[in-house]
Structures are given as structure tokens and as C-alpha cells.
Amino acid sequence: MLRLQRCLSGPALETVRSRLVLPAAVPQVIETLRMRFGRPELLINALLRKVRDIPAPRSDRLEGLIDFGMAVQALCDHIEAANERAHLSNPSLLQELVAKLPADQRMMWAGYKRSCQVVDLKTFSDYMTSVVQDASSVVTFEPESRRNNPRDRPKNKAFVNTHAMEGAVSSVRSMNVPTGAAKQFDCAHCSKTGHRVRECIAFKALHVDDRWRRVRALGLCQNCLFSHGRRACRIRSSCDIEGCQFRHHPLLHSLRGPPKAPASNALVAENHTHRLLTSSTLFRIIPVILHGSDVSIDTFAFLDEGSDLTLMEHDLAVSLGLKGSPQPLCLRWTGNTSRMEKESQRITFEIAGEGQHKRHKIVNARTVQCLNLPSQSFQVEEAATKHAHLRGIPVSSYHNAKPKILIGIDNLRLALPLKVREGDGTGPIAARTRLGWCVYGPRESGDTEAYNFHVSRCDCDEELHDTVKQFFAIEEAGVRPSNIPMSKEEQRALTILETTTRRVENRFETGLLWKEDNVEFPNSYTMAVRRLKCLERRMDRDPLLKENLHRQMCEYEAKGYAHRATKAEIDAADPRRVWYLPVGAVINPKKPGKVRVLKGPDQLSSLPAVLFRFRQYGVAVSSDIQEMFHQIRIREEDKNSQRFLWRACPSEKPTIYLMDVATFGSTCSPASAQFVKNRNAVQHAELFPEASKAIVHDHYVDDYLSSFGSAEEATKVANDVRYIHDQGGFKLHNWRSNSSTVLEQLG
Known part of the structure; x- marks a missing residue:
């Protein structure tokens, strides 16, 4: 039981927390953990x-x-x-x-x-x-204790403590810098030698917003303020100023990235949060009990009359089992700083004061990822000794209490002072609320050094500006010329397509787009047998799946997509180019080992361009090609790279099949299909210019989308498009149109 109490944390601990008391419950705890996480x-x-x-x-x-x-x-x-x-x-x-x-x-x-x-x-x-x-x-391993022993550090090292701001409780990060090495670095900010960016006086003099902009402009790591390219930063610690858990340097603390425009349906909240650099002030923090569907959790609440919403951290809402309707929330501070909570939810729960039975219902509260409210400690005995008016107040002491919920002015009745003790005005006051007593205000008389920030409404024109900008960016997407040259791989793939593609009656035959001329696969037969047995066990558990797969295999043979390999085909095959496709999984002949199949050049029409032309005229027509990839034959030299095993009964020996057509899982199938489709259209361009153009430019993959000025024109071009596709073995189906006349004439 002691081992379990020490080692469990997170969800595992919450699952069995109620049972971690009696040693006799260890078997049940182990079984519960095995059921949930084992x-x-x-x-x-x-x-x-x-x-x-x-x-x-x-x-x-x-x-x-x-x-x-x-x-x-x-x-x-x-x-x-x-x-x-x-x-x-x-x-x-x-x-x-x-x-x-x-x-x-x-x-x-x-x-x-x-x-x-x-x-x-x-x-x-x-x-x-x-x-x-x-x-x-x-290899020679150096013990970790030896590696980190401060006594073994070189004697010529100086110690530089970098503090985020004056008056902080403790230094946030320390760095050991060799005295002779600092001059080897030039400051990326001021271009002077002898110091780094994090030591630069000119950089520290900048406002924190300007520091962020400078770091991004120089391409520096926001965690260590060094430029180490794509390599991962070795510093894993977080900022830790006032408990900040974001991974950025202390000199960049307090900004949450550049302001972002809120979503159009985002709710805008006003919030007023105080942050203190010293510990001379007590905030209105009070212990509470939150009640969810079946769970109750003790935590601390921050009473804030400057916030027009009640906010709760997302993790706490999950622990309470609370689920609500999602609605984006935009938080905005002074200094034009904003934060977008895209996954915010609207929740309802009950709250009670510590030791109280009466519950208060809170509706329309919102969740945020992290409130990042200040932690606080309070000792009742110490406060009562210094301030006589606090004696006898029923308040409990707490240490490093970090509120996970902020109660705003929308639930003002919970924070309303019903009774107040204020003393002589030099110390904190005590107020009784519906959630109990809380002590807040200055601990001592005199000035305190603090700062605060506000959340104001996002009623600016940035959303309108971004919407208009996005509109024009989409509008011009379909008319931009594409001048990107082909890569060597794309050129090789295009050459293979042009040399291996040929018409065979009313079908086209092409080759797989091999990355290399000399292809050599490992022996995959054993793997294919194991995969087949695994699939058969799955079919035994799912009769519907079994019936479906057997039916599809019969259809594959009937349609000519696959056939049983003959002994002559098996004997004549080059063993280096034999690969068995796993049935029931993604079919991809490039696995395993080195990538051997090219993706091929992107011959797709721009989707925005297709959609723009589709909306251009009043009569719309759409259709799609039935089983497009399976209408393209694969040449004999490549068929043995598309073998697969199948049998009607597990007691039989697996039969070797060959896929005669392009497969859905092959990387090169989309490029081959587009090439064949366009070649077939070009061959009919002289007799059917409009239909040929429509096949090349108004198709996106296997979908045909076009619009016309009249029903007669739509019917003529659509019939011509259907005829051209028939000559290449492609069948158009699922015809749709906003004109009943067109649908009738198309049959």
C-alpha cells in the first residue's frame, strides 16, 4: 500500500484514491488499475x-x-x-x-x-x-552524480544570476558561464561582443512586447535566447515567475504571444486581475468545495468584482465531470494583449464554502485552459497576533493556495461582504460572504509595488480586416499561375507515365512509378500468411465482415480487377519484385524498408478554381467516376508487386492472387489516374473540344463539377463528357443538377 501511495499520480491516483487506506484493499486496487490502464x-x-x-x-x-x-x-x-x-x-x-x-x-x-x-x-x-x-x-559512461557535482566544475567559471524583474521573491534561473567564454559570443541584438542577448542591457531596456518581436525577428529560441536552428532546446524548465508554466525565458514573461482576432461567434469577457511582485498584499482568496455530477473537489476561489464572467480551469472541470456547450472566448488585456480560448465551454455546477452544507448554483460559467492566478499563503495565528480585529475570525490557514476558479461579477451575491471587520485601516480586513470568511488587503501599512492588468472588450476592426483579407485571398486562389518547377522525382514519374501508358482496347494500361530501376523487395510471404490468419480470426468474430469480404473478393474476380495467379505466372516472376499486399489493411507497395514508389506529379486542378467555375453559370451539373483507380490496368512487369493471399476456408492452403488494376492504397495511383484521364481527354479534343477541356479542368480527382448558361448546353457537354470517359473505361454515375430538364435528358 505504501508503494502504491508513493508511485501513483494523475488519473491513476484519482481512480483508486478512495481505496488507498487499508492494506487489505491492495488486490482490488491492483485489479482496478489493471482494468483501466493495464x-x-x-x-x-x-x-x-x-x-x-x-x-x-x-x-x-x-x-x-x-x-x-x-x-x-x-x-x-x-x-x-x-x-x-x-x-x-x-x-x-x-x-x-x-x-x-x-x-x-x-x-x-x-x-x-x-x-x-x-x-x-x-x-x-x-x-x-x-x-x-x-x-x-x-563507450565510457560518466556517472550522473559525478557529472552534476558542483565541486568538479572548472575553477575559471563565474556565476551569473538572471532575474526577471526587481523585487521578485527568488531568482528564476541561474546559468554557469565560463569567464573566458563569454567574449566568444556576439550579442544578436546590439551586435557587440562580450555578452549574450539575455545579458544585454539594451535588450533588457525594451518593453516585453518589443523583446518578443525582437526575438522572433532574430530567429532566437524563446526559451534560451540562443539561435540553435531546428535543434531541440536543451533547457527544459518553464518560466516559473509567479508559477508561470509556459516555456519561455523570464525576460519574456507576461506576454502570451501576438494579439489574435476573435472568432466571429466568440464571447468577449472583461476581466480585472491583480498581480503582486512582493508578498505584502492578500487577495480575496477563499477555500471552497465544488460539486459536479458525482464528484466533489476542495479548491480555492478568487473573488474578483472586475471580471464580468466566472472562469474555471479546464482540468478542474474535467475532474468534476462537467461538460458544456463549446463557445470561443476572447480575453483581452490592456497593452493590446489578447488571448483566445477556442475550446472554452459553458458549464453549470454547485459551490459551497468550506465546512458549509448549503450549496449555491453557478450557471453560464466558462472554462479556460489556465487562469494562472497568483498563489498565496496565510497564517491565522500570525495575522491575529499583529491585528486584534482578526482574532476569533473562523478562517483556516493555508499555504501556497493557487485558485483554480475565478468568481466574477455575474455571481456577485457570492462575493458580497455581509459583515466586515476593518480594524484601524493599516492592515487587512475580514469580510463574511455567503461562502465564508476571507481576509484580504495589505498585510502591512505603507506602499506596495504591484501591477495589474484588465480584460476589455475586443470591439476593434481587426476581425473585419482579417475577414476581408481572407475573402480576397480565397478569391484569387483559383486564378494564380503556378510556376513551380518539377522536382527530379516528379520528372522521373512523368517519364514513366509517358513511356508505359498505352491504350488496350477501351482501357489504359500503365506501370507503377518506381523510384529506382532495380527494385528488390524482402520476402513478404510469411508476413502475408500471418496477416491473413489474423484477418480470418477477426472474420470469425464478425460474420458480417466475413460475408462482406468474401462478396468483394468474388466481385473483384468477376470485374477483372484480380485473378488467381497461374503456375506459369508464379514461376516466371522475378523474385526481387514480388510483394504481397496485406488484405484488409491499407494497400501500399512501398512498405516496408526504403521508399520505392514515387508519389508522382500533382496533376489535380485547383479545387478553388473548379468551385469558382462551378458557380459561374445558372445550370449546374455534377457526377463522379465509379471506382476510378480500378479502371486502370497495371502492366504485366509490375503485377507481381501486387500479389495477395486469399482462401475461402482457413483449412485450405492460401491461394496467390494478382491485382490487375491500380489499388487505392498505392502512393502513385492518384497521379496515374489523373494522367490517364487527361490523356484520354486529349485524344478526343479535336472532335469534342468543350468536353475535353471540361475533363481536364473541371474534374477534381474523380468528381466532375461544371456549370452552363442553358440546359441545352449542359446536356450536350455532359453527354460528350460521358462518351469520352466511356472510351477510356471510366463510367460516370451519381448525376446531379439543379435542372430537372438536364437530368431527364441525361437519363
Whole structure:
């Protein structure tokens, strides 16, 4: 029980918190945790995220290679222990992990896998095990305690403490700077030597808004004020000024980014929040109990008559089980600073004072991601000793209380002082509200150094300006010329399309867009058998899925999309270009290993341009091509790269099938389909110029959208478009029009 109490946190702790009292409840706690968080797929996903988040190892840092290898081993070991071996055959994950290795290690992996009959994640784990063993035998690890021991630091180091602002309770960040190294850096702000940006007097003299603009203009990291390009910042700490959890340098504290225009349906709230640099003032903070649907939570509320809304932090609302209607909320401070809460929700809940039974209902409160209200401590005994009028007040002491809810003027009756004790006017006052007593005001007499900010209405013209700007940006999208040259890969893909595409009766045949001329796939038969068995087990559990798949397989054969491979076809196939597509998953012949299939040039018409022409005239016509990709034949040389296994009964031996047409999962299918569609249209341009132009320019993928000045013109062009598509094996269906005459004449 002690181990559980120490190690649990977050949602896991909240799930079993009520049972963490008696040791006899340990079995029930373990079972509850296993039910909620012990599912193998959740743990595997967590390990997958961990492996993906590990920085790509570098050849000059063997420690990173060891960490990556150990993470891969842990992932594979857990997959096997959880009996989820299907994950080991995930080709895209294998490709993703191999891509993180340095170039020399990828070459060694390529040589290693040649000797393996089956190449999957377990094979890669075995390879990384050997790499980790070799790296561990030569790398020298420095103990963490030794690395961080301040006694071992060089003697020629000076210590520079950077404070965000004068009067703060404590320094927010300390940096160890070698005295001889500081002169090696030029300040990016003032271009002088001998100091960095964070030490620059001229930079510190700027207003915080101008510091943000300067940092962005210079391309500096907002966390360390250095320019380290795309590399991740090594400083992981947050700002921490007044509890700020945002990751930015203390010199940039208090701004939440550039002002943004509110959404058109956003509610605008006014808020007045005080922030103090010293601890000489008490705010109106009071302990309360919040009641949700089935949960009650003790927290602290901030009573603020300068806010016209009651606000609650999103995490607290989730813990209370509160759900409401989403409505964007715009918060705006003085200094033209604003913050947009796009996911704000309108919620209703009940609140009571500490130790009180009477509940008060709060409606139309709003959620925000973070209130970032100041934390506060109060000692009753100390205050009563200094101020006689506070003696006998039923108030509890609290330490570092951070309010998670702000009660605004819309619930003024809860903050209204019903009884007040003010003393001689030199100290804080005590006020009794409907939520209990609270003590607030100056702790001591005299001036205090503080600042505050207000939230005002966003009634400016920025929203109108941005709306008009966006309107014109969309309007001109369809008429902009595209002068972007083709890449070498796109040029290669276009060459393959032009040389391999040919008409075969009323169909077109083309080739797959291989990235390389010499294609060599690993043996994927074993993987395909495992995937087929996995699919069969799934079909046994879902008879409807089984019936659907068997029906589709029969349709594929009947329509000529696929056929059973003959012995002659299997024997004549080049084993280096054989790949089995996994049935029931995304069909993509580029997996696993190195990317081998080109995406092809983008030949799609601009969607805004198609829509603009579609709205141009009064008579609209639309249709789409039925099973567009499957109408394109694949040449014989590439069909064995589109094999798949199927059988009517699990007791039979799997039968090898060949896909004769382009597949939906192939990367190159969209480019091939557009090329074939346009080539077929160009071949009929002389006899049907308008229809040919419509096929090239008024199609978006397989959808045909056009408009005409009359029903007669619409009928003629639409019939011509249908005829041209028929000559290429494409069938238009799902005809729609706002003219019943056109629909009747189209049949």
C-alpha cells in the first residue's frame, strides 16, 4: 500500500484514491488499475510514443545509439510478452525506426537483413541488440552524480544570476558561464561582443512586447535566447515567475504571444486581475468545495468584482465531470494583449464554502485552459497576533493556495461582504460572504509595488480586416499561375507515365512509378500468411465482415480487377519484385524498408478554381467516376508487386492472387489516374473540344463539377463528357443538377 501511495499520480491516483487506506484493499486496487490502464494495447502505444520521441541517434554519440537500441528492445519484448505479435509485422513502424538511424547504421542494417528469411521488428531488435553490445563495450559512461557535482566544475567559471524583474521573491534561473567564454559570443541584438542577448542591457531596456518581436525577428529560441536552428532546446524548465508554466525565458514573461482576432461567434469577457511582485498584499482568496455530477473537489476561489464572467480551469472541470456547450472566448488585456480560448465551454455546477452544507448554483460559467492566478499563503495565528480585529475570525490557514476558479461579477451575491471587520485601516480586513470568511488587503501599512492588468472588450476592426483579407485571398486562389518547377522525382514519374501508358482496347494500361530501376523487395510471404490468419480470426468474430469480404473478393474476380495467379505466372516472376499486399489493411507497395514508389506529379486542378467555375453559370451539373483507380490496368512487369493471399476456408492452403488494376492504397495511383484521364481527354479534343477541356479542368480527382448558361448546353457537354470517359473505361454515375430538364435528358 505504501508503494502504491508513493508511485501513483494523475488519473491513476484519482481512480483508486478512495481505496488507498487499508492494506487489505491492495488486490482490488491492483485489479482496478489493471482494468483501466493495464491493457496491452495502451502499454504498447505508450512504448511506441517513447521510441518515436527519442531523438535520432548520431554516429558521433554512442550513448544515443544505446538509448535508442534499448528502447527498441523494450518495445519488442513487451509486444511478445503481451502476445501482440501482429505489431512485429508492422512495416511502416519498421521503416520509421530504421529511418532514425545514422546513414552508416542503415547501410549495416541493409547488409544484416539479407541473411534473414523474415524481416520484421523482431529482426530489427536483434540487430539493435548487437549494436548496443558493441557500443557498450567501447563507450565510457560518466556517472550522473559525478557529472552534476558542483565541486568538479572548472575553477575559471563565474556565476551569473538572471532575474526577471526587481523585487521578485527568488531568482528564476541561474546559468554557469565560463569567464573566458563569454567574449566568444556576439550579442544578436546590439551586435557587440562580450555578452549574450539575455545579458544585454539594451535588450533588457525594451518593453516585453518589443523583446518578443525582437526575438522572433532574430530567429532566437524563446526559451534560451540562443539561435540553435531546428535543434531541440536543451533547457527544459518553464518560466516559473509567479508559477508561470509556459516555456519561455523570464525576460519574456507576461506576454502570451501576438494579439489574435476573435472568432466571429466568440464571447468577449472583461476581466480585472491583480498581480503582486512582493508578498505584502492578500487577495480575496477563499477555500471552497465544488460539486459536479458525482464528484466533489476542495479548491480555492478568487473573488474578483472586475471580471464580468466566472472562469474555471479546464482540468478542474474535467475532474468534476462537467461538460458544456463549446463557445470561443476572447480575453483581452490592456497593452493590446489578447488571448483566445477556442475550446472554452459553458458549464453549470454547485459551490459551497468550506465546512458549509448549503450549496449555491453557478450557471453560464466558462472554462479556460489556465487562469494562472497568483498563489498565496496565510497564517491565522500570525495575522491575529499583529491585528486584534482578526482574532476569533473562523478562517483556516493555508499555504501556497493557487485558485483554480475565478468568481466574477455575474455571481456577485457570492462575493458580497455581509459583515466586515476593518480594524484601524493599516492592515487587512475580514469580510463574511455567503461562502465564508476571507481576509484580504495589505498585510502591512505603507506602499506596495504591484501591477495589474484588465480584460476589455475586443470591439476593434481587426476581425473585419482579417475577414476581408481572407475573402480576397480565397478569391484569387483559383486564378494564380503556378510556376513551380518539377522536382527530379516528379520528372522521373512523368517519364514513366509517358513511356508505359498505352491504350488496350477501351482501357489504359500503365506501370507503377518506381523510384529506382532495380527494385528488390524482402520476402513478404510469411508476413502475408500471418496477416491473413489474423484477418480470418477477426472474420470469425464478425460474420458480417466475413460475408462482406468474401462478396468483394468474388466481385473483384468477376470485374477483372484480380485473378488467381497461374503456375506459369508464379514461376516466371522475378523474385526481387514480388510483394504481397496485406488484405484488409491499407494497400501500399512501398512498405516496408526504403521508399520505392514515387508519389508522382500533382496533376489535380485547383479545387478553388473548379468551385469558382462551378458557380459561374445558372445550370449546374455534377457526377463522379465509379471506382476510378480500378479502371486502370497495371502492366504485366509490375503485377507481381501486387500479389495477395486469399482462401475461402482457413483449412485450405492460401491461394496467390494478382491485382490487375491500380489499388487505392498505392502512393502513385492518384497521379496515374489523373494522367490517364487527361490523356484520354486529349485524344478526343479535336472532335469534342468543350468536353475535353471540361475533363481536364473541371474534374477534381474523380468528381466532375461544371456549370452552363442553358440546359441545352449542359446536356450536350455532359453527354460528350460521358462518351469520352466511356472510351477510356471510366463510367460516370451519381448525376446531379439543379435542372430537372438536364437530368431527364441525361437519363
